[in-house]
Amino acid sequence: MTSATSLFSPVEADLALLTDNLKNLVGARHKILYAAAEHLFGAGGKRIRPAIVLLLARATQPDGAITSRHRRLAEITEMIHTASLVHDDVVDESATRRGVPTVHSLFDNRVAVLAGDFLFAQSSWYLANLDNLAVVKLLSRVIMDLAEGEIRQGLKHFDTTLSIDAYLEKSYYKTATLIANSAKAVGVLSNVPEAMAENLYQFGRSLGLAYQVVDDILDFTGSSEVLGKPAGSDLLSGNLTAPVLYAMEEMPYLKALIDRKFSQPDDFEQAIEWVHSSQGIGRSRDLAMHHVEHALDCLGELRPSESRQALEDISKYVLRRLK
């Protein structure tokens, strides 16, 4: 099985440069944030978002060359993503993320809030200096969506009336908006025609949604070691995702357990069992597959290149995480 990072080979050197830049940006100027920067942009980062931005840059530029503005956009994308993670972890009081301690638990709330604010601030400054109002709008929309998503997430806990559409909308705000709007911004910076820019947006949106659905399936099917958290922890915290929403359609009695927030003995174990015995996971896999296919379709207009191939492989890899 191909590892996620080997998929990035056409932009591997570019990603190494990006990581160095991000570490220096945050850590070098402010020793108070140095350790946080090492932690955030250190060896562990998957850098999927900037990799997609850089691959799309190569795939859309006539000569396949990444411009300095594309590089800056990739940095902005990773900064916004990281800032929102750091603040989400404060808001959710999470001690770990994918098995790694969070900034606010390693350091404190103070450093986490400062580091997040600094990254948001720096990204809005970089953004303004790309000197492209359309790109500014796309990325400020992302910042807005992420804040909106985090607030909505807090409101919808244990809400058994949540529809699949509302779940996908929530996932858009939480995950897909950043890839979708960054992908479109790459197109704007590469001066692609409007229809192509819209295709890139749809590519990012579908890929982001598929990624989130797969993540939500893995919360039920993955092992604690791979997840870095106990299986079913989304459900336990009241965050209702595709597998359980589909399961509820089939087994309305599942709702009662969730409505009472698993307050009776064995409620939670029973709920997990029902989800597994329902079509919930299979239907969620179909949903993810549908979005991956749409993402692949959206790449169809790009000229054939190593980078386009990598983007297709990344899209397919999203489903391979389920195997």
Place this chain on the structure above:
Amino acid sequence: MTSATSLFSPVEADLALLTDNLKNLVGARHKILYAAAEHLFGAGGKRIRPAIVLLLARATQPDGAITSRHRRLAEITEMIHTASLVHDDVVDESATRRGVPTVHSLFDNRVAVLAGDFLFAQSSWYLANLDNLAVVKLLSRVIMDLAEGEIRQGLKHFDTTLSIDAYLEKSYYKTATLIANSAKAVGVLSNVPEAMAENLYQFGRSLGLAYQVVDDILDFTGSSEVLGKPAGSDLLSGNLTAPVLYAMEEMPYLKALIDRKFSQPDDFEQAIEWVHSSQGIGRSRDLAMHHVEHALDCLGELRPSESRQALEDISKYVLRRLK
């Protein structure tokens, strides 16, 4: 003595509208933030920054009429200011601000981080939609400066080598940048000549610095009731301001007390006494006066109007707070 708010009479109705808009923006869409919005934009707010933006709008528009983009700019200014206060209070773990409980103490860190992020996000979205790249740059610079200022503040505690220039630079990042850049942005939106826009920037910068110096004097001379915190609390927390920096020039032995962080009995009381018996407060007053005079000079090019008069009165009022 004129109250601060009566100085705003040419834009009083505009400020009432702004307050309603801000409350609705944050509170109406998100019940989780409703109480925070009421608290942040409720009766207590002084709204000095949006008042200055609105007055400058009237003073720079040929017909004295505020445009919808000026109104939006005033809202953005207040949102950025409020967001930074809310996060600063989390970072500084302050329970009260000017005698009023802070958001994170009234609610919790979670709501405070969310509310601040939402305000920053909304302001960057509004900003992008002003459709003016120059204004986007001015205000993202502010967001950047505020984050930088908060980090620097954390680094410079109990630093007795701090110069008056470094103190003023810190005060610029913390306070003056928002008024300075917003004032210039008003000029850009009103299409004033470049030299006039620069004058507006200088006006805001000087007014902001004067305001901060006066605040720092009041920390020594004000009563606890007026300040809403014990007198000398900046010094106690290691935040060295104009009065103590000047006092140290005269009384180098004051440094020893600060260097050992007031660890001996009566150190703090002794330090306060020395500051009062030095020229520190008088020289700080001169410094504030110098900046107010510069601010007034910068208004000189504006055509005479009720709004210009109000801006002059506000500038002079900054010093009257010391009486």
